[in-house]
Amino acid sequence: MGDKMLKVIIRTVLMYIFVSVGVRLMGKRQIGDMQPTELVVTLLISEIAAIPLQDVSQPVSIGLVAIFMLVLLEILASVIILKNLRLRRIFSGKSISIIKNGVIDQKAMRSVRMTVFDLVEMLRMQGIFELDDVESAILEVNGNLSVRPKPERAPVTPEQLKICVSDSGIPMTVISDGTVVTSSLNFLNLTADDLKIILKNQKVDPKDIFLMTLNSAGESIIIKKEQKL
Numbered sequence: 001m002g003d004k005m006l007k008v009i010i011r012t013v014l015m016y017i018f019v020s021v022g023v024r025l026m027g028k029r030q031i032g033d034m035q036p037t038e039l040v041v042t043l044l045i046s047e048i049a050a051i052p053l054q055d056v057s058q059p060v061s062i063g064l065v066a067i068f069m070l071v072l073l074e075i076l077a078s079v080i081i082l083k084n085l086r087l088r089r090i091f092s093g094k095s096i097s098i099i100k101n102g103v104i105d106q107k108a109m110r111s112v113r114m115t116v117f118d119l120v121e122m123l124r125m126q127g128i129f130e131l132d133d134v135e136s137a138i139l140e141v142n143g144n145l146s147v148r149p150k151p152e153r154a155p156v157t158p159e160q161l162k163i164c165v166s167d168s169g170i171p172m173t174v175i176s177d178g179t180v181v182t183s184s185l186n187f188l189n190l191t192a193d194d195l196k197i198i199l200k201n202q203k204v205d206p207k208d209i210f211l212m213t214l215n216s217a218g219e220s221i222i223i224k225k226e227q228k229l
Contacts, residue, residue, distance in 0.1 A: 007056055008053065008056060011052055011053055011056070011060045012053060014060060014064070015049045015052065015053060015060070015063065015064075018049075018064055018067055018068075019045055019046075019049050019067060022045060022067050022068070022070075022071040023042065023045070025071055025075065037074060037077055037078075037081075038074065041070050041071070041073070041074045044070055045067050045070055045071075048063050048066045048067055048070070049063060049067065051063055093141050094141065095138050095139065095140050095141060095146075096108050096111070096112055096138065096139045097136065097137075097138050097139075098112075098114070098119065098137045098138065098139050098145070099131075099134050099135075099136055099137035100136055101135070101136070102132070102134065102135055102136075102150065104119070104131070108139075112139060114139070119137075119145075122145040123137070123145070123147065125145075126145065126147045128147060128149065132150075132153075133149050133150060133153040134147055134148070134149060134150065135148045135149060135150040135151070136148045166217070168215045168216060168217035168219055169188075169215045169216030169217060170215065170216075171213040171214065171215045171219075171221070172184035172187055172188055172213060172214060172215070173211065173212070173213055174188070174190075174195060174212050174213065174214045174220075175195075175206055175209045175211065175212035176211060177210060177211075177225075178206060178207045178208070178209060178210075178225070180192065180195065180206060184214075188214060188215075188216055189216075190214075195214075198214070198218075198220065202220070202222060204222060204224070208224050208225055209222055209223070209224060209225065210223045210224060210225040210226070211223040
């Protein structure tokens with residue numbers, strides 16, 4: 001029983017590492033952002049990884065080779081699809097216009113089996129609660145809905161108001177739960193000493209910080225850790 005348990009543990013660790021590396025090689029997409037081929041490969045990998053874990057009589061190498069081949073095929077397919085538009089349409093499909101010039105294309109909705117409730121829900125997820133606000137909406141290959149509001153309903157931009165707005169850059173997380181994030185400092189071209197000076201001016205200890213963001217303009221947001229009772 002002890003040898004069998006040890007074998008299961010070793011197999012689990014090997015499969016975990018191999019599957020994690022394989023999925024990482026395929027990209028950083030979330031499940032909802034995957035292309036059809038990526039989703040199929042991910043599902044197959046999960047099924048294949050379970051076989052040697054459930055049946056210890058099966059060589060773990062078979063599962064590893066199968067997973068390696070799937071990842072290799074997915075990378076190869078993605079390269080080929082990138083070069084060939086026709087194959088891309090066959091394997092990944094194409095985007096479909098659901099709303100055009102403010103009018104819902106009911107035929108297009110039926111072709112993708114989208115209900116009115118699905119459309120309204122996806123619009124709400126884009127922050128749009130009125131159908132009359134939509135100029136066009138396109139259902140992307142990964143299932144997301146890209147929405148363009150009508151010009152008169154679109155948010156006003158500083159350019160339209162003729163207001164000059166300076167670019168302060170992307171806020172980066174420089175401290176997470178008391179730990180300094182070096183990669184964020186490098187992105188902002190700052191050193192650990194620069195951060196110490198900023199914290200000294202703020203009169204706060206990094207160990208007391210739960211989250212701190214900083215942009216290239218030197219603007220920071222600090223959230224302190226909650227005091228333990």
